[in-house]
Amino acid sequence: MPDIKQIIVLDQMGHGFDKGNQACGIHTFKNAILSLLLASKAIDQSNFDKLSKSPDLFNTIYLAIKGIITNQSGDIDLSVPNFLDLIERFKRGEINLDAHGITKKMIDHLKLTVDGAQDITVVDSNHATQYGLGGEEYDLDTAAMIANLARRKGEYTHSFAVTQFYASFGHWMTAVLHQETTGKKSWEFMDSYKNQTHTKGPIVSKIEEVLNKSEPELQAYLIEAYDKSNVNFNLWFTEFFYFDDLTYALIEDATISVVVTGIQTTSKNIKQYCLDDNKNRNEIISNIIHRMTFMETADWLKASLGKEEIKRVKALYAITKFMLDEGAIAHIEIKEKLEPVLTRLAGIIELNNPTVTAHEGLQAPVSPELVTTEVIGTTAMTSHKLAVENAGDKTFAASHSPSDAKITKGAASQTVVAMISAVETGEPSPAPHLLNRLVNSIANIIRGLAEVVTNFIGSIGTLIGIK
Numbered sequence: 378m379p380d381i382k383q384i385i386v387l388d389q390m391g392h393g394f395d396k397g398n399q400a401c402g403i404h405t406f407k408n409a410i411l412s413l414l415l416a417s418k419a420i421d422q423s424n425f426d427k428l429s430k431s432p433d434l435f436n437t438i439y440l441a442i443k444g445i446i447t448n449q450s451g452d453i454d455l456s457v458p459n460f461l462d463l464i465e466r467f468k469r470g471e472i473n474l475d476a477h478g479i480t481k482k483m484i485d486h487l488k489l490t491v492d493g494a495q496d497i498t499v500v501d502s503n504h505a506t507q508y509g510l511g512g513e514e515y516d517l518d519t520a521a522m523i524a525n526l527a528r529r530k531g532e533y534t535h536s537f538a539v540t541q542f543y544a545s546f547g548h549w550m551t552a553v554l555h556q557e558t559t560g561k562k563s564w565e566f567m568d569s570y571k572n573q574t575h576t577k578g579p580i581v582s583k584i585e586e587v588l589n590k591s592e593p594e595l596q597a598y599l600i601e602a603y604d605k606s607n608v609n610f611n612l613w614f615t616e617f618f619y620f621d622d623l624t625y626a627l628i629e630d631a632t633i634s635v636v637v638t639g640i641q642t643t644s645k646n647i648k649q650y651c652l653d654d655n656k657n658r659n660e661i662i663s664n665i666i667h668r669m670t671f672m673e674t675a676d677w678l679k680a681s682l683g684k685e686e687i688k689r690v691k692a693l694y695a696i697t698k699f700m701l702d703e704g705a706i707a708h709i710e711i712k713e714k715l716e717p718v719l720t721r722l723a724g725i726i727e728l729n730n731p732t733v734t735a736h737e738g739l740q741a742p743v744s745p746e747l748v749t750t751e752v753i754g755t756t757a758m759t760s761h762k763l764a765v766e767n768a769g770d771k772t773f774a775a776s777h778s779p780s781d782a783k784i785t786k787g788a789a790s791q792t793v794v795a796m797i798s799a800v801e802t803g804e805p806s807p808a809p810h811l812l813n814r815l816v817n818s819i820a821n822i823i824r825g826l827a828e829v830v831t832n833f834i835g836s837i838g839t840l841i842g843i844k
Contacts, residue, residue, distance in 0.1 A: 388570075404549070412534070496536060501516065524599055528595070690726060
């Protein structure tokens with residue numbers, strides 16, 4: 378059983394807002410923030426004890442939030458998106474707590490932005506088997522952050538704002554994790570509903586179920602969380618947008634079903650649907666960036682990735698590239714927000730496959746222009762249109778400059794492999810499959826030449842002592 382200390386806090390049932398099951402999310406927000414301020418030494422224990430039981434502090438936060446959340450009448454409480462928005466607003470200073478001794482400078486020292494290094498994580502039970510596997514967008518952040526904490530060494534304090542849904546209502550509670558330098562963990566738990574104690578064990582145990590996973594188990598957990606939260610997003614770019622299953626190239630004449638006043642009609646062009654529609658375009662951009670943040674926190678943006686992780690990186694690259702290719706000129710926000718994502722993903726794919734275009738499973742996502750290869754005496758950037766002609770070219774993209782050239786026996790064979798890859802991963806239209814066959818035939822011919830060239834270079838290398 379985890380070591381859990383119950384902290385007595387303000388009871389939501391008897392402080393002037395005693396209207397039943399209300400505002401537990403705001404109590405949870407208050408308690409989580411106070412715990413972080415205590416851990417950062419911005420306030421001391423006596424101040425924490427006073428503020429955690431203060432009706433005045435709660436009322437200040439409550440009234441400020443009531444002015445922000447305008448779509449709820451009467452008493453208010455927080456949904457998960459509301460809670461996440463509240464954290465960002467609090468960080469920006471939109472809720473002034475100076476009168477209670479909590480200054481903007483104190484708040485600035487807390488890590489509140491959801492970026493994989495934050496001090497607070499929102500956890501929604503969603504009736505999922507494990508936290509983070511509920512399939513919502515915010516479950517990506519939950520899964521990535523808990524896995525991040527499981528891997529983290531040394532001392533830290535982290536607050537979890539946990540929402541638990543019952544048959545007819547939901548409830549928020551606060552769980553605070555303290556890890557010592559030795560790795561030993563202890564917990565504090567706060568429940569504003571009559572300071573009840575029966576919820577702490579199940580909630581903390583469910584978080585620790587992820588924290589105690591082995592590294593292989595964490596890897597499998599992160600893939601499952603990504604795929605569950607990715608379901609609706611993936612449908613947009615396969616079933617709805619009709620990308621080719623193998624190349625992820627867009628099928629030009631595909632249309633999408635649009636529901637108008639309850640009547641289904643198939644009329645909109647795919648590009649129009651996802652690029653011209655402001656709501657759809659902004660949602661896709663947001664989802665792409667969100668998945669990039671997940672990959673960063675989940676430690677997927679590195680060399681030596683597993684097969685399953687790199688497959689998902691390639692798929693995200695393909696979607697991002699489609700948005701830029703088709704919409705960057707007309708929509709400046711696509712260029713501004715997604716170009717850095719595309720560049721980063723391309724670098725990760727290249728890092729995991731430095732000499733061959735990433736065509737395994739996904740033939741189109743990685744631009745051959747990003748593939749570097751070594752040639753005897755120099756280094757070349759290959760192109761799917763000018764692979765052979767450019768094999769000895771010394772001009773490189775600044776952001777993809779390879780290391781100094783090396784004279785090695787394997788260099789020439791790498792060049793030929795890159796040429797094969799460039800031909801294989803060209804961009805024929807997805808409709809005329811005969812062109813695909815022609816491209817593959819050319820690739821097979823070059824393969825035959827590759828063995829001859831490699832053996833020849835090997836023989837010369839042996840004679841002159843190159844290894």
